[in-house]
Amino acid sequence: MRISRSSRRRTLAFQVRDGVATVYLPPRISDQQARQIVEGKRDWLRQHVEAQRNQQALYSALRPGGEVPFLGEVLSLRLQPGLQVATRTGPVLALPPEDWLRHLERWTRQAVQEHYRQRVEHFAGRLGVAAKVRRVLVSRTRSRWGSCAASGDIRLHWLLSRAPLAVLDYVALHEAAHLCEMNHSPRYWANVAQVMPDFEQHRAWMREHGQALMHSAQPLAPAD
Ligand SMILES: [Zn+2]
Numbered sequence: 001m002r003i004s005r006s007s008r009r010r011t012l013a014f015q016v017r018d019g020v021a022t023v024y025l026p027p028r029i030s031d032q033q034a035r036q037i038v039e040g041k042r043d044w045l046r047q048h049v050e051a052q053r054n055q056q057a058l059y060s061a062l063r064p065g066g067e068v069p070f071l072g073e074v075l076s077l078r079l080q081p082g083l084q085v086a087t088r089t090g091p092v093l094a095l096p097p098e099d100w101l102r103h104l105e106r107w108t109r110q111a112v113q114e115h116y117r118q119r120v121e122h123f124a125g126r127l128g129v130a131a132k133v134r135r136v137l138v139s140r141t142r143s144r145w146g147s148c149a150a151s152g153d154i155r156l157h158w159l160l161s162r163a164p165l166a167v168l169d170y171v172a173l174h175e176a177a178h179l180c181e182m183n184h185s186p187r188y189w190a191n192v193a194q195v196m197p198d199f200e201q202h203r204a205w206m207r208e209h210g211q212a213l214m215h216s217a218q219p220l221a222p223a224d
Contacts, residue, residue, distance in 0.1 A: 001038060001045075003031075014041060016048040047166065062216065064100065068093070070108065071115055072165040077104070105217065109138045109158045116156045119169055123176040126195045132179040142214065145206065146171045148178035159213050163205070170202035 002022040009026040016022075025034055038045075050072070062068060064079040073091065080087075080094040086107035087094045095103045117136040124130045134152030147155045154175045160168045173196055181188035192199050 003034060012037065014045065014048075016045065021045045021049065047164075050164075062101070062104070064095070064097075068104070069162040071112065071161050071168075105140070105158065108161055109140070112138055112156075112158060112161045115161075116172065119172040120154050120156070120176050123169075123173040123195060124179060127176060127180055127191060129176070129179040133176070140217075145210065146175040148175040148182075150182065152179065154179075159217055162213055162216060163209070164202075167202045167205050170196060170199050171206070173199070 002020060003025060004022055005025050005027060007027050009024055012026060012029060013024045014021065015024070023034065023038060029037075062077070064077050067074050067076055069075075070093075075088070075091055075093045077100075078092055078094050079097040079100055081097055083094055083096045085096070086103045088107070088111070093104070093107065095107075113136075116138060120136045121130060121133060124133045132152050133154065135154070137153060137155045138158050139147070139155040140158055144155075145157045145160060154172075156168075156171060156175065160171055163171075173192060177188060177191045177195075180191055196202075
């Protein structure tokens with residue numbers, strides 16, 4: 001944890017970069033107050049350091065023997081001759097050697113279903129529209145991270161499983177909030193902000209890393 005003071009700062013801010021957390025302090029805050037604030041932020045900081053580890057794994061090319069982020073964890077990829085389908089054992093995901101990327105995608109699309117459904121239902125519940133959710137589907141388009149149909153079908157992209165959990169939550173909330181407002185009006189964003197006051201930072205993450213995330217698929221079959 002680095003502490004940086006600046007007489008020009010009016011507010012306190014935290015930053016996590018390259019696995020190092022820095023707190024920026026305005027002059028009016030004493031060292032003791034700063035320590036208390038940092039103590040209170042301990043979980044938040046840990047989450048962010050973890051999210052950065054995921055990002056680093058995301059940018060290293062997918063390869064057998066390498067790693068892939070998955071719902072806030074990091075899985076090691078191993079090729080295993082004779083295997084018919086991808087099989088997870090703890091932090092290791094064993095894949096059939098032939099077409100292993102396609103097996104990885106197929107496994108991931110299956111493995112995320114329950115988590116995606118739970119998060120959408122959680123946020124729809126917070127917004128008071130749980131009854132409007134019809135199906136939660138895992139999508140694989142090349143252009144959209146999520147969608148919400150008037151029918152109540154919500155789709156979330158399978159590659160969101162490689163984003164930090166908080167970012168995935170933001171997209172789940174984003175789509176669930178369309179069950180209240182089928183637009184991006186100020187009222188829509190007010191609903192989002194009420195459930196997730198810090199949603200802007202997750203939106204910013206998607207703007208910054210979304211393209212790299214989309215490219216991490218290396219799809220072998222045409223996307224639907
Ligand atoms: Zn939207």
